[in-house]
Amino acid sequence: MVEDIFSVDGRVCLVTGASSGLGAHFAELLAGCGARVAGASRTAPADANGLVRHFVCDIRDVDSVVASVDAVERELGPVDVLVNAAGVARFERAEALDEEDFTELFNVNVAGTVRVTREVVKRMQAARRGGSIIHVTSVLASKTMSGLSAYGGTKAALEQMTRSQASEWARHGIRVNALAPGWFPTTMTQDYLDRGIDSVLRSRIPMRRLGKPDDLDGALLLLASDASRYMTGSVLTVDGGFTAGI
Numbered sequence: 001m002v003e004d005i006f007s008v009d010g011r012v013c014l015v016t017g018a019s020s021g022l023g024a025h026f027a028e029l030l031a032g033c034g035a036r037v038a039g040a041s042r043t044a045p046a047d048a049n050g051l052v053r054h055f056v057c058d059i060r061d062v063d064s065v066v067a068s069v070d071a072v073e074r075e076l077g078p079v080d081v082l083v084n085a086a087g088v089a090r091f092e093r094a095e096a097l098d099e100e101d102f103t104e105l106f107n108v109n110v111a112g113t114v115r116v117t118r119e120v121v122k123r124m125q126a127a128r129r130g131g132s133i134i135h136v137t138s139v140l141a142s143k144t145m146s147g148l149s150a151y152g153g154t155k156a157a158l159e160q161m162t163r164s165q166a167s168e169w170a171r172h173g174i175r176v177n178a179l180a181p182g183w184f185p186t187t188m189t190q191d192y193l194d195r196g197i198d199s200v201l202r203s204r205i206p207m208r209r210l211g212k213p214d215d216l217d218g219a220l221l222l223l224a225s226d227a228s229r230y231m232t233g234s235v236l237t238v239d240g241g242f243t244a245g246i
Contacts, residue, residue, distance in 0.1 A: 005227045009034030013224065014072055014079045016059060016116055017086030018052065019045040021186035022136065025213040026083050026220055027052045033221065038072040038079075040116075041086065059086055059112030069119045078127060081224045082120045084113045085136040087154075091192045094149040102150055109154035110161075117165070121174060130173025134223045135162050137180045139239045147192070155180075159235055166233030175232040177223050182239025184211040206241030215240075 013030045017023030018039025031037040031051035039045070040057035053075060057068035072079060087109045090101045117133055124131045140148055141155035159178050166176040183201050185193060193201075193210075202208055219238050222228050237243060 006221050006225045007034070008081065008221065008224050011035045011080040011224070012038070012072070012077045013081040013083065014038045014040060014069070014116075014120065015052075015083040015085055016040045016057070016113075017084075017136075018054065019043055021085075021188055022181065022184065022213060022216065023083070023085035025216070026085055026136075029214075029217055029220060030081070030083075030224065035081070035224075036076045038076055040068050040072075057116075059116055060107050062115055065115045065119050069116075069123070073123070078123060078129065079120050079131065080129075081132045081134070082117065083134045083136065083220070083224070084116060084158075086112060086116075087136070087188070089148075089151045089188050089192075091147045091195075092150075093147050097150055105150050105154050106157075109151075110157045113158060114161070121165075121169060121172075124174055125169075125172050128172075130175070132224055132228070133165070133169075133174065133176040134220070135159075135176070135178045137162075137178045137235065139180055139182045139237060139243050141180060141235075143243050162235065163233045170232055175228065177228065177231055177233070178235040179216065179219055179223060180235050180237045180239070181216060182211055182237070182242040184213065184216075201242075204242060205239070206244065209240065211238065211240060 013035045015027040018027040019041035027037050027039045037052045039052045039054045055068045058064040135158045137158045138155040140152035141159045162178040219236050
């Protein structure tokens with residue numbers, strides 16, 4: 001019975017940023033649990049999982065987003081679960097971050113997420129069917145670290161949008177929650193970790209280790225399944241105690 005509550009079997013799941021990092025892990029996890037999964041990213045993954053159907057999508061471009069969601073619906077059916085895992089990071093002190101990089105951060109992490117979410121939710125509403133939206137944010141939405149002020153700002157914006165969207169769309173049966181990972185070694189974070197921050201972070205995490213992708217499995221399945229049917233507007237943090245302090 002517990003397994004049934006957490007089941008995503010047969011659901012159509014769209015995961016952005018699925019070519020690498022946590023997005024790729026989430027897509028593979030959902031597919032392995034029986035979901036029909038569409039991965040959307042600007043480039044196809046180097047080691048594609050045969051269970052995940054990949055679509056080329058640039059979330060910076062509205063036409064690309066619309067075309068990709070159209071293609072997902074044609075091949076897999078209407079989207080039940082959207083996981084917004086696409087994102088970029090820039091590791092630079094606040095005074096040194098140039099205008100182009102600053103704009104790109106917000107265009108991808110915030111506006112890009114809005115573009116995909118808006119397109120999926122519009123179709124959910126038109127079909128009078130509910131669904132689950134999961135925004136992948138970060139502990140840096142509330143915890144500060146040098147060189148990450150703009151990135152943290154994008155994630156803070158996403159968490160506020162999570163609450164606002166949840167309030168607006170609840171009457172349509174659409175739930176909106178955020179998953180906030182702590183420090184996980186990925187292609188996006190590795191540059192920052194390689195600067196010697198790895199050991200510093202471990203000392204600040206009460207569990208004394210960085211996260212592994214499968215540490216997020218339970219949280220993601222909770223938000224994607226009926227196990228969270230009365231959750232909306234929540235931010236679920238998985239960080240080994242990082243935000244709790246030492």
